Amino acid sequence: MSGNKTVVKSLEILQLFYAHERLTLQEMVDLLTLPKTSLHRQVKALEEMGFLTRDADGKYALGLIFLELGQLVAERLDIRRIAFPYMCRLRDEVKEAVNLIVREGDEAIYIEKVDTQNPVRLYTRVGRRSPLYAGACSRILLAFMSPEEAENYISRTDLKAIASGTITDRNELREVVARARMHGYSVSYSELEDHSAAVAAPIFNHRGQAVAGLSMAGLEAHYEDENLTLLIQKIKQTAGEISRQLGYKQQAR
Template sequence: MNQSVGKALKLLQYFSLERPKLSLAEIAKMSGLSKPTAYRFLKALEEEGFITRSSLAHEDRLYQLGLRLLALGNLVQEQIEVRKLALPHMARLRDELDEVIHLVVRERREAVYVERVETDRPMRLFTRIGLRTPLYAGSGPRLLFAYMRREEQEEMLRQLTLAPYTDATITDASELRQVLHEIRERGYSVSYGEYVTGTLGISAPIRDHTEKVIASLTIAIPGDTFQPEKTEHLIKRIRETAKDISRECGSMYMN
């Protein structure tokens, strides 16, 4: 990590329940930084919403944690909760289908794999917990892309560079827009070899109590073991399991 970034972020740890507000002098003393340096770091954190300050005179200003941290904390809490609720369902589905099951969430312009349950069979799959991938390639990420707010989705479609990862990656914005529409219409996503050659993915949405899609549940199958005649059954089971998890998250959505 860049040293200046690290020093700036370290200032956040000096705030606590006992000391929710701190002066510049206090922060400089606790961090061992000079006042001008501490002020420069605090100003950068304030510009990004991580720190806020009172409107008192300069020497009397008190700093406190900003609302940006609340938003990030809520996102982390949501991810922890959905992982905890989803894991038993994922394990049961894995046992039933003997396939790898993933849980994927969106973080800004990327998809993040936050949970995975393995099979006993030796399998060559690229995924791992913590993996970040583009939203437009692969069934799980693309499902999350499909359920974004329309305005945000359109803005991203205009700005994205659709780089090919394999020969099957969709790189045309108009085609991708149509695929995203179809995913919302039918309620699930299917892809084959779009991020890594030879991997099939089938995904369904997980919703929270506000009916917002917060994650995608994905079956990942190596192409050399996939049996096309089982496709409808796999779609049915991934959707049913995603709905079961959604109900535990407070959703009443039934379609």
């Protein structure tokens, strides 16, 4: 059976549970009219991956992984909806592109963007991915992982240069990450694209977890001296406002 057919059959099995809370293997066979041996093999694989669970009576139900995934999807959609007006306001105030990013594995993914009207724009788009070590936009997520998880990532990741300013030294990355966590923001220059700069701050949920990052990005010349101080203040303030909308209770940092 091809990989595509296997995926389709697995989805058909899972869709049975839209209408049925629990099913035996035989009930699934009857509903799908599939060979019992083939179905059993697929059900077993789904159980091993956590998509199905089996009780003492031998009946199957959807696994808790769907609750976790559902919460994750709902949370991300909620963040986009809540963050968007704040992102628009920030863009209008500072005239820079504003991005909303979340972690997906060892990468950051852009899930929302509000572009600037400046004639020279950077290449970013919704759906773009970047490694967690490169650029303030991505690195703010690395900085607010647990220290153990962050160190594990830094130790095992091949730090490849993407642009002229990409950090490729592990000890330097550790120092930059530590400063970002201490001060609540990260700044980068020419790390994902030459002559570009970015500043980012974390967004926290009601549990105090950093679930997203808010960043603004533009040309390096706009991220210097007094202007940089203002941009840092603005990004932290806006990220804090979004966090409070997500139920975050500000604590002394």
